[in-house]
Amino acid sequence: MSKVPPALLRNRAGQGSLGILVWVVLVVVFALGFDDYYAGVGSSTALLAMLGLSMVLVIGYAGQFSLAVAAFYGAGAYGSMLLTTKTGLWGLLALVIAAVVSGAVAFAIARPLFRLRGHFLAMATLAIGEIFYLTVNNSTSLGASSGLGGIQSLKVLGYTFATTRSQFVLDWLVVGALLWGALQMRRGRGGRALRAIRGHEAAAQAAGINVPMAKSQVFTVAAVVSSLAGSLYAHQVMYVDPPTFGVDVSIQILMLAVVGGMQTPWGAVVGAVVLEVLQLTTQKVLPGLFGDAGVGAGQQLIVGLILVAILVLRPNGLADVGRLIRSLLDRRTTSAAAVREIDADGDDMTTLRRKEDALPPKQIGETVLAASGLVKRFGGVTAVDDVTLELHAGEVLAVIGPNGAGKSTLVNLLSGNLVPTSGRIGISGADVTRLQAHQVARRGLARTFQTPSLFEGMSTLETVAVGAHLTGRVGLLRSSLPTLGAVREERRIEQEARDALARLGLEELAGLDAKSLSLGQQKRIEVARALVANPTILLLDEPCAGLNKAEKRELMLFLRAIAREGVAVLLIEHDMEFVMAVADRVQVINFGATLRVGTPAEVQADPAVIDAYLGVAHDDANTEDEKKVDA
Amino acid sequence: MSSVMQVVLSALALGALYGSVGVGFVIVYRMSGMVNFAQGNIAVAGGFGAVAASKFLPPLLAVLAGALVAAAVSVLMYFLTIRPLRGQGLLTQTIVTLAVGTVIQSVLQLVFGTAPHQFDPITAGHSINVLGGHIPIESIWLIGLSVVAYLALAYFFDRTMIGKALTACAVNRYAAGVVGISFGAMAAVAFALAGAMAGGIESVQVPTSFISAGDGLVLGLNGFIAATLGGFNKLGATMTGGFLVALVAQAFSRYVSAGQATTVVFIALVLLLVLRPEGLTRKVAADRV
Numbered sequence: 001m002s003k004v005p006p007a008l009l010r011n012r013a014g015q016g017s018l019g020i021l022v023w024v025v026l027v028v029v030f031a032l033g034f035d036d037y038y039a040g041v042g043s044s045t046a047l048l049a050m051l052g053l054s055m056v057l058v059i060g061y062a063g064q065f066s067l068a069v070a071a072f073y074g075a076g077a078y079g080s081m082l083l084t085t086k087t088g089l090w091g092l093l094a095l096v097i098a099a100v101v102s103g104a105v106a107f108a109i110a111r112p113l114f115r116l117r118g119h120f121l122a123m124a125t126l127a128i129g130e131i132f133y134l135t136v137n138n139s140t141s142l143g144a145s146s147g148l149g150g151i152q153s154l155k156v157l158g159y160t161f162a163t164t165r166s167q168f169v170l171d172w173l174v175v176g177a178l179l180w181g182a183l184q185m186r187r188g189r190g191g192r193a194l195r196a197i198r199g200h201e202a203a204a205q206a207a208g209i210n211v212p213m214a215k216s217q218v219f220t221v222a223a224v225v226s227s228l229a230g231s232l233y234a235h236q237v238m239y240v241d242p243p244t245f246g247v248d249v250s251i252q253i254l255m256l257a258v259v260g261g262m263q264t265p266w267g268a269v270v271g272a273v274v275l276e277v278l279q280l281t282t283q284k285v286l287p288g289l290f291g292d293a294g295v296g297a298g299q300q301l302i303v304g305l306i307l308v309a310i311l312v313l314r315p316n317g318l319a320d321v322g323r324l325i326r327s328l329l330d331r332r333t334t335s336a337a338a339v340r341e342i343d344a345d346g347d348d349m350t351t352l353r354r355k356e357d358a359l360p361p362k363q364i365g366e367t368v369l370a371a372s373g374l375v376k377r378f379g380g381v382t383a384v385d386d387v388t389l390e391l392h393a394g395e396v397l398a399v400i401g402p403n404g405a406g407k408s409t410l411v412n413l414l415s416g417n418l419v420p421t422s423g424r425i426g427i428s429g430a431d432v433t434r435l436q437a438h439q440v441a442r443r444g445l446a447r448t449f450q451t452p453s454l455f456e457g458m459s460t461l462e463t464v465a466v467g468a469h470l471t472g473r474v475g476l477l478r479s480s481l482p483t484l485g486a487v488r489e490e491r492r493i494e495q496e497a498r499d500a501l502a503r504l505g506l507e508e509l510a511g512l513d514a515k516s517l518s519l520g521q522q523k524r525i526e527v528a529r530a531l532v533a534n535p536t537i538l539l540l541d542e543p544c545a546g547l548n549k550a551e552k553r554e555l556m557l558f559l560r561a562i563a564r565e566g567v568a569v570l571l572i573e574h575d576m577e578f579v580m581a582v583a584d585r586v587q588v589i590n591f592g593a594t595l596r597v598g599t600p601a602e603v604q605a606d607p608a609v610i611d612a613y614l615g616v617a618h619d620d621a622n623t624e625d626e627k628k629v630d631a
Numbered sequence: 632m633s634s635v636m637q638v639v640l641s642a643l644a645l646g647a648l649y650g651s652v653g654v655g656f657v658i659v660y661r662m663s664g665m666v667n668f669a670q671g672n673i674a675v676a677g678g679f680g681a682v683a684a685s686k687f688l689p690p691l692l693a694v695l696a697g698a699l700v701a702a703a704v705s706v707l708m709y710f711l712t713i714r715p716l717r718g719q720g721l722l723t724q725t726i727v728t729l730a731v732g733t734v735i736q737s738v739l740q741l742v743f744g745t746a747p748h749q750f751d752p753i754t755a756g757h758s759i760n761v762l763g764g765h766i767p768i769e770s771i772w773l774i775g776l777s778v779v780a781y782l783a784l785a786y787f788f789d790r791t792m793i794g795k796a797l798t799a800c801a802v803n804r805y806a807a808g809v810v811g812i813s814f815g816a817m818a819a820v821a822f823a824l825a826g827a828m829a830g831g832i833e834s835v836q837v838p839t840s841f842i843s844a845g846d847g848l849v850l851g852l853n854g855f856i857a858a859t860l861g862g863f864n865k866l867g868a869t870m871t872g873g874f875l876v877a878l879v880a881q882a883f884s885r886y887v888s889a890g891q892a893t894t895v896v897f898i899a900l901v902l903l904l905v906l907r908p909e910g911l912t913r914k915v916a917a918d919r920v
Contacts, residue, residue, distance in 0.1 A: 130848075134893055255729075255730060255733075297737040298741060307733075308712055
């Protein structure tokens, strides 16, 4: 891959500019072909598509169920209306100011708002929409329920967008630009971070993504897009009133985005066109069925019914059909390679370790991770009770203990996914006890999860690339509008992700949907995702679950190898053969507290450990003793 | 004094309605983990069922018909839309409830038009004077019936076999399945109860105020606030929550500004969700924050 990128890049850029050319030509052709009526319909379709796009960013990319879109749509429209009519500002400047204000408000309310999830976020944003509607509707200075007028057509660089045809062209070019940006964003580091948040928030955070910040940023971008659509609406309809920006408009936009498909920005465009065509058709048919008065409700009914039907039958929307076909093709071409089995013959792990020990001794460095007196209580349950541990650069430390001993909680505390009730955690001397997971990740700690925590709808390569988040700097805006530097960074991240995959023997799986793979493969993808961050500390929560014997052997050698490179490895595992082969030291935990720390041999010989956990070995020892007695 | 009493009395009546809609939210949420955004519209459908039935039935029976209509709509919604989507995420399920809400509202609008409707009160007569405040007899019916319905539901969940089965499903669907409780049947019962409670009480209030097809959203939002105050878990706290919402709205509209009362309630909702998602209960709501 590393040899082709320039060609690939040129190819992609070529496709991109061809796409842009086709889009522009289509827009002009449609504009020339349409009469005034259809150009007007087309313009309002474009505005719907913009709003749909803003929703795709927040719901489709970041997975945050926000219904505030109509409020920012209204803010843009009322902003442009007031600024141009009351202060005589240029339309373009008013549009920018309205968008900046909308964005600022969105950013300010995002932090507290996005502490909420799912239904509760939906309800809160719905309430915000209703608050906006009621406030405008009750405010006489905003024209109350009768609305405001008096705005002129938008004038840019001396050209006035006065005819519906020119507005059609403007709107659809804006849609094209936003669509292009959204597609770029999806591919880049910023969009990847958002999709990782949607897929698995804890894993995204552990990869170093500042989740609250990313949510706030995408909410802000969406608000700016909605506000822009609102300003265009005001300039084109020349009149604004509250119902245009009511809560049911948000719901309508949600519906069109769902109908089109939330996973891709194309969904917003498809959805807007489908919705508009439906409304045009129903406008002709409905008066005959319900009488003229029934048209509005009848339209709503039909759109609602179609939405329900689409949701029940095709929950991923219409635009997803293409992806479905592509994924079927992908599977056919790569599945043969994907089942590549690692050679099952060979030495057992103990022998391998003996061979590895025969190599020149590796350097155990200074303490990189130190925890002292860690306690975590959940209500009345003490999951971790006064655990102290030290992890040195270049060593493999295994934490073992019976089920429910508090091992996973311990890892969650160390990685910052949980905050300890008391105790202290330090990384290379700095106190990280109270830091959040993404801040801990910034200090060189990477981790895997007990149950594979991959991201829905992302390929293996993309999933691993999320792990490289902290090695990059391109933000949401530069992802949408890639500069040369952004393209170069993206290429480097892709290469590093491929290298990490190769190191774990997963390179053939790069293009496949990560969540569709076997448990063992998913576990190894997690290791690759952690590795690509170049961590100094690697925490692995039961990495062997779901791995076959050969895979375990490879993983064991792999961990020994990266420890030799100076990485400090801490792992939790139940497979004792694996633990004793891979570890330099073993720490035994029982009932939340440390029972014993020592080399594998010391721990295996400790009667207290044998009683608490390794019972089987104790029996073996007895039978061996008996044998000796017999002899 | 009398004005305070008036506010309290009005809030009791309105709060009984909000609380009942909120109880509908809670029953469905406890059972399936989803918030039914069509809850308000289902209640309004019940109200219109009562309006239609009042043409040939006495008001009390019309109210009963309203409860049955809302229960039927709710159960139908479950089998047609929620059950087929049970493999999908909560996001999809929630969107479908929003869509169902729109469908219900537009059907009502097509059948009954946008104009407000009303029917005769259950017992005729003037308002009663309680400690200086006036309360219509219909509102006493409203409060009384909502309390009776609440007590019946509490009894049902705590004391009857089906009620316990329902609670079992809510706590652990898998374990309930192992001991032979059908989740589908229990979910249908939950949707029926949620619909009946919200629709029945909404029907009782139609004679004192009007009902129109577009009432669902605001009714649903208010019921949602009540449910939030009840931690989306406790029926009693939800009824109390309904009263508190109504009290805030009534007091604000009486003493500050009638026009802005609803706005204030919704601002309170956003603040409540962000600052105290566990509502009046002490349960830690980890999934909300």
